[in-house]
Every structure is written in C-alpha cells, then in structure tokens.
Amino acid sequence: MDKKPATYADLEALPETVVGELIDGELHVSPRPAPRHALASSRLGGELSGPFDRGRGGPGGWLILFEPGLHLSGGNVLVPDLAGWRRERMPELPQTVGFTVVPDWVCEVLSPSTSRLDRSLKLPLYAREGVRHVWIIDPIARTLEVHRLEGRSYAPPVIHEALARVRAEPFEAFELELGFLWDAR
DSSP states (O other): OOOOOOOHHHHHTSOTTEEEEEETTEEEEEEOOOHHHHHHHHHHHHHHIIIIIIOSSSOOOEEEEESOOEEOGGGOEEOOSEEEEETTTOSSOOSSSSBOSOOSEEEEEOOTTTHHIIIIIIHHHHHHHTOSEEEEEETTTTEEEEEEEETTEEOOOEEEETTOEEOOTTOTTSOEETHHHHOOO
C-alpha cells in the first residue's frame, strides 16, 4: 500500500516542541535545537543582523530572520535556522503564512539528529530552488561550510574551522569570528 503524501495540515498538527518540514511529500520532524546548536545560530544571527539587516557598521540591505517557514515549489516547506533576503528582492514582509520568495542565503546548524536531513535532503532542494548561498555550521566539529550556487548545484564548499576569522560570501564585508559561535563564555 502506498503511503499518502504529507500535507501542511500534518505540519500544523505537530506540537510546538518540534520542528516539522515537508520535503517531497514526506514529513520530517526534528526536536528543538540543543544548547550548542541554539548558541551558534543565535550568535550568528546577532552578528549578521547589525551590519547587514540594520546597516550598523556594515552595508545593510538585508532582511535576516530566525527559523522562517519557507513555502517552496512542489509543496515543500523548509525551516532553516537562519535565512536572509536582499531587500531589493523582498522589501516588505509577506502578509501570508510563510515565505514564498526564495531566500538569497540560508544557514543550517547541524545537530546529530538533523545532519542527514540538512545535507542529503535540504541542500539539494535549496539548489533546485535557486538559493545562492548556503552556510552549514557544525558546532560540535566547529566548522563553517560556505556553499555557493553555480548553475544548478553548489560548488565544492569553502570550509573554515575552529577559531578562524573569516569573510564569507555573501557577507564578506564583515569579519566573522568563529570562536564566538562555539564558546558560551
């Protein structure tokens, strides 16, 4: 017997203690982020918001959001840890549930429970949808992978490690101190 494709109603029925996503008709449920995951994504969002979202000490011109619900083609609904849109592509927040404008940048922060989902299912879907830049952060391995879309797939990633200070596209106007993402002190 064929399994019935999951729907948005299945997402709405999930408890608030989990994150649900629809990928090619399949419902994927993940626990809320663990402390290292939450620290890395919160700190990264904070670091990028000033210079890029608000234009403080940087060029501005971006809208950067935590865990936006992306409503993409084919009924796919993804929830990246962070996403950013250039303001010329999305000058105002939509009045609908979720975002149908494909982001210019997304960031996935890996957890042991989401690593396969983020790399094997979501990354190819982001490429298919035309997300130009994807960052994958692993707070346990202490790495930042920077993926750039070339054609219909991502070029081999540029990988930054440990305590490096990096200027990573599309936010190369700002030097990001990776150690801040890992260390709660």
